[in-house]
Amino acid sequence: MSELTLYNTATRQKEAFEPIDPAHIRMYVCGPTVYNLVHIGNARPAVVFDLLARVLRSLYPKVTYARNITDIDDKIMKAAREQGREIDAITAEFTQAYIDDMAALGVAEPDLAPRATDHIHPMQSMIAELIVKGHAYEAEGHVLFDVKSMSDYGALSNRSLEDMLDGARVEVAPYKRYAGDFVLWKPSAEDEPGWDSDWGRGRPGWHLECSAMIAEHLGPSIDIHGGGRDLIFPHHENERAQSQCSHGGAQFVKYWMHNGYINIDGEKMSKSLGNFRTVRDLLGQFPGEVIRYALLSAHYRSELDFSAALLEQSKASLDGLYTALRQTAALPEQAVDIRESAGFKALMDDLNSALAISELHALAKSLNRAGEAASPEQRAELLALGKMLGLLQSDPEAWFKGEGEDDAEVDALVQERIQAKLDKNYARADEIRKSLQGRGIVLEDSKDGTTWRRA
């Protein structure tokens, strides 16, 4: 079997994956801040790391995949104020919306989905540890991480302290010893959510949330930490600083993985440009499987140009794959091990989903070519590779029918037409065909009977 290689952001090269403990792989991905419907950019890491988890589970006996929910954040507090709603009501609504949207994209639930507000105590313990070890200091109700106390701060993002200060995201504040220091704890006003602590009533900084939840659930050192490219600095740099400095320098993450940006209609996605696309909007127009296919159609590290044209192409590609499955539906089910297949080898090479998808099409083409001579193994390999990618798991007939609310009525009309033909009432049979055609439903007669699909 080929070896799994992954591109490691920390070393800036592709490396053979050698787990800390092959008996138990530990992976963490930064999850959403739950105050609105997620956009397509947030769906990319969810889908990419869902695929990685599937590959890892096929290789190792135990994989623990954690993806957090950030349910305390200034953006959530702002949304609550603007909408005149309780914070808990907003976070409950959008946590569920996220779970539903990701399920529609075929993203399996991670093993653990820790929520920040359930981990205030471990966060406070980590802060206390950092203060004791000389990596953090208290100032005006804040606790700050002292970046100059860590000799290789900046190693993950490959930035010097000067580079970092040039970045617009460093907040200058009078209580900081150094402008690059970042917040571990900040004070909460009376009307803001807060927790009592040795440093006064307040709330944790965002970076700290992930460090504390990782330590709590997965331990001080993990195999893989993932997220979008935009998280490398400052978020992941700061997670690394907190975790390594509170754990006596132990390596926090062995392989850092980051997915590329999404451009919408050729422009970098941003709300101000008006090209903000929520997954929910897209799900109103396309099946979740089409969106998943589109997200996996490019290598995860490359930028992805997201557009209606890409979704249309993805739909047509899936139609082609499902056509091959439909035409061979009578073949018996077969168990296959795809780990020696070209498609799986593509995934082993830094998760090359684009190449794996082209293998799906090669398999479908050979199935189509074989026609009645197609073997159960060929069909099973297509289905098994599809399953690894989280694709092709629908019933082919259902795929072409779509999920119409009038399926039962259409079925009844199709039955009535069959009866009309048996009764030699061709006028009625024709009338039914035409009326269904008018509703975008295509009938296909064959020696085995009549099937229908939406055009």
Ligand SMILES: [Zn+2]
């Ligand atoms: Zn994080």
